[in-house]
Amino acid sequence: MASEFRLPALGADMDAGTIVAWQVAPGSRVKRGDVVAVVETDKGAIDVEIFEDGVVREIVVPVGQKVAVGTVLARLDAEGEAAGSAPAGPRAKVSPAARRRAHELGVEVESLQGSGADGAITLADVERAAGAAVASQAPALEEPATLAPQGAVSTTGVPADSRASMRAAIASAMSRSKREIPHYYLSTTVDVTTATEWLAAHNAAVPVTERLLFAALLVKALALTCRETPGFSGFHRDGRYEESPAVHVGVAVALRGGGLVAPAIMNTADQSLPALMTAMRELVARARAGRLRASELAAPTIVLTSLGEDSVDVVFPIIQPPQVAIVGAGTVVERPWVVEGKILPRQLVTLSLGADHRVTDGRLGAQFMSKLVRKLGDPATL
C-alpha cells in the first residue's frame, strides 16, 4: 500500500518550505524518525523526519523547489511491497575517483554528461566542470584581453557540448555556494594612482613582452595578504575550515563564447611580479585553448575576479565552494578624489570581498581588506 510523505508544518507560522537536499533516493529504505530531507524555512534549514517505515518509491518535489505545507514530497511503499512497484532508476555511472573529486570540489556529479566508457562520468568530466564553475555569476567577467599575448589565444574556444556542461557545472557550483555559504560582502574604493604610476615607470623601462599589468600587482598583494591574515585562503569541508598551508590564487578567466574558469597560480605569494605576469599570460592562453591542467583547476585557495574594460564599478563575487573567500576588482578609472583637501583626478578601483561567514566575521574581513589596500599602495615592496 503506497503512502505519501507530505511537507509537515515545522512551526506554527510556517506555510511553505524549500527542499534544500534529499537524504534519500528512490529505493532507499526508511524507518520512522529517519531524516529524509533538509527543508529551508524562514527559520533556517531544518531536518525533516519521516513518520513511517517503508521504501521510497518516488521523489516528487526536486531540490530547490518551494512548496506549501501539505504538498506531497515523496511516495513510499510499505516494506516488502517495493518489488511490485516501479523499479528505481539505474544509478548514474560515476567512477569512484570522479565521485570523490566531485565531493571535494562541490560539483553535483549526477548532472554531468559522462565521457567515459559506457557513458560513465569520469574524473576529467568532474574537473572540467569544476574548472568551469569558479567565480561570480553576477556581471559577465572579462579578463583584460591584454592579459593574453596577441595571437597566443585559441580562437576556436571550447566546443559547444563542453560549453553546455560547463554552464551546468557553473550553475551547480554557484547554486550550492548560494545555498550553503552565508556570504558577507565588503567593498572599498582605493586610490591606486601610486601603483599605476609605478607600473607606468616600470613598463617604460622594460621590453613590451615584460610589461606588467595592474592585475599582477593585485594577485601578489592578495596572496601576501592571505598569508598574513588566516581565514580566507583555504577550504571549508565537512563542517570545518582548514587553512591552506600555501596560497594559490585562482584567476578568473572568461572564455570566449561563454563560461569561466579560475586556474591557480601555484604558490602565488612566493613569486616575483615578472614571474606572476608570465604565469598569468600563460594561464589565460591555455585556459582559452582548453588546455589547463586538472591540478590548476582544483588548486585555488582563493579567487581573484577582475573586471577588465567593462566599466563596472563593483563586483559582488560568489565564493567557489569549498573555498571561503573571493576578491573582486572593478575597472580602474580616473575620477575626482579628495587628496589633502584638494579635489584631484586620481586612478580609482573598487575592491570587494565576498567571504564565508561560517569562517570569518566582517571585522576580520575589514582588516583583510585594509591590509590589501596598504600593500597596493606600496607596489615597490610587492
Add this chain to the structure above:
Amino acid sequence: MSEPVRITYREAVKQAIREALQGDPRVFLMGEDVGRYGGCFAVSKGLLAEFGEQRIRDTPLSESAFVGAGIGAALGGLRPIVEVMTVNFSLLALDQIVNNAATLCHMSGGQFPVPLVIRMATGAGRQLAAQHSHSLEAWYAHVPGLRVVEPATIDDARGMLRAALACPDPVIVFEPISLYNMEGDLTAAASEVKLAGARVHRTGKDVTLVSYGASLWRCTAAADELATAGIEAEIIDLRSLRPLDDATILESVRRTRRAVVVDEGWRSGSLAAEIVTRIVEQAFYDLDAPVARVCTEEVPIPYPKHLEDAALPAAPRIVTAVKGLVGHGQ
C-alpha cells in the same frame, strides 16, 4: 661500463648459470637432459663439458625424486639449481615443493632454510600443445614459503639467478618458453638485478598495464598501437609473482586511474584476479574505470597455431580492453 651486448634470452640464462657455477663451488645444476642433451631448450648446452658430471647432473625422469634430492642438497649446505622441463611436469614434484621446500624453514623454527632454486619453463606460443604449454605460476605464487619470479627481459634473465641463489628461501624461476629465442640488449643493469620488486617498463599517463613474463611484450606491442590512438599506456613488469609489489602497482594506478592486468594464466583464480583485487582493495577511490583483465581463454592450450594464438592474451585483445576503459573522453 661497457656497451650493451645483443644476446638471446637463452644465452642470458646460460651465462647466469655459468657465472653461478664459476663463482660458488656449492652450486650445481640438476635436471632431465641438462647434461648430455644440453637441456630441453638448449639452455645448458656445453656446460657439461665445461663443468663435468659432478656439477651438471642428468637425472631420471622423476620430478618428485630429483626435486626432493635438490631440497636435501640445499638442506645439506649446497646451492642446487634444479631444472624442471616445464611447469606442467613440475606438478609431479608439487608435494616436494609445497610440503617440503616451502615449509621446512617455518617448521624448524628457522633452523633449516632451503636455499634451492628451481627453474622451469612456462607458457605457450611454440605449439607444444596442452601438456607442455600451460602457465601455472599462480599456483606457486599462492604458497607462503616460496618466492616466485619470472624474468621477462634480457637483463632479468641474466641477473635474477644470482639474486635467487643468494636468497635463503626456495625460489621458483619461471622462464617463458616463447622468450628463449628473443634477442635484446644486455646492459650493465643486469649486474644489479634484485629478486623482489616490480618495475615500470614503460611510462604513460592514461592506463596501467600490469603484466609479467611473455605477456610483457604483448603489452609493449599493444602500447605502441594505443599510442597511435593518443593513449599513453604505462607498463609494469611484475618480475616477482610472490611477493607481489603492491606499492609499484598502486603508485602507477593511482596516477593513471585505469588498469588492465594481462596474464597468460587462465582468468579464474588467476594472478590477474589477485592483482585486480589488490587494486580495488587499496585504490578503489582513485579508479576512473573498472579494472579489466586480459587472460588466456579457459581452454587447455590448443596445438594448432591459429587456435593457440587465439587462446593467448595477444596485443589486439589488450588494445580492445584498454579502449573499452578509456571511453571517448580519454
